Amino acid sequence: MSAQETAPPVTAFMLVKTTPEWLAMTPEERVHAFSTQVVPAVKARTTGVRSRFYDTEFYSTRVTDVWVWEADDHHSYQLLIDALRETPFWDRYFTVVDLLVGTENGYARTYGTEAVTTITT
Numbered sequence: 001m002s003a004q005e006t007a008p009p010v011t012a013f014m015l016v017k018t019t020p021e022w023l024a025m026t027p028e029e030r031v032h033a034f035s036t037q038v039v040p041a042v043k044a045r046t047t048g049v050r051s052r053f054y055d056t057e058f059y060s061t062r063v064t065d066v067w068v069w070e071a072d073d074h075h076s077y078q079l080l081i082d083a084l085r086e087t088p089f090w091d092r093y094f095t096v097v098d099l100l101v102g103t104e105n106g107y108a109r110t111y112g113t114e115a116v117t118t119i120t121t
Helices: 022-025 027-044 074-085 108-112
Strands: 011-020 049-055 065-071 096-100
Touching: 022 027, 027 074, 049 074, 065 074
Parallel strands: none
Antiparallel strands: 011 065, 011 096, 049 065
16 A cells, blocks of 8 residues: 555544543642553553643533544554553543544545645644
């Protein structure tokens, strides 16, 4: 497969809501819990994943945070979800409200056209 034919990365927008257990912790306890219980599991079980985290609780009551994951391929994404499900992140510290998974500019790859919806001003 040539460089132009490689599969696009998988991007997942993980919409989550904090739980009372998470909110009962101090900020220091949260950092410690995440650093010792979630991050090591993700690093041990996955390769080719990257993330960004967005706070949204000041704009939304249904979703308090959006975690954007990018994985090199679908298998890497599956391993990521499996890893997260085996940590307190999943359903103890956060409720996963929704997962929106896609590939950037998939239509452009499908139809061999320019990605006109990617705009920079």
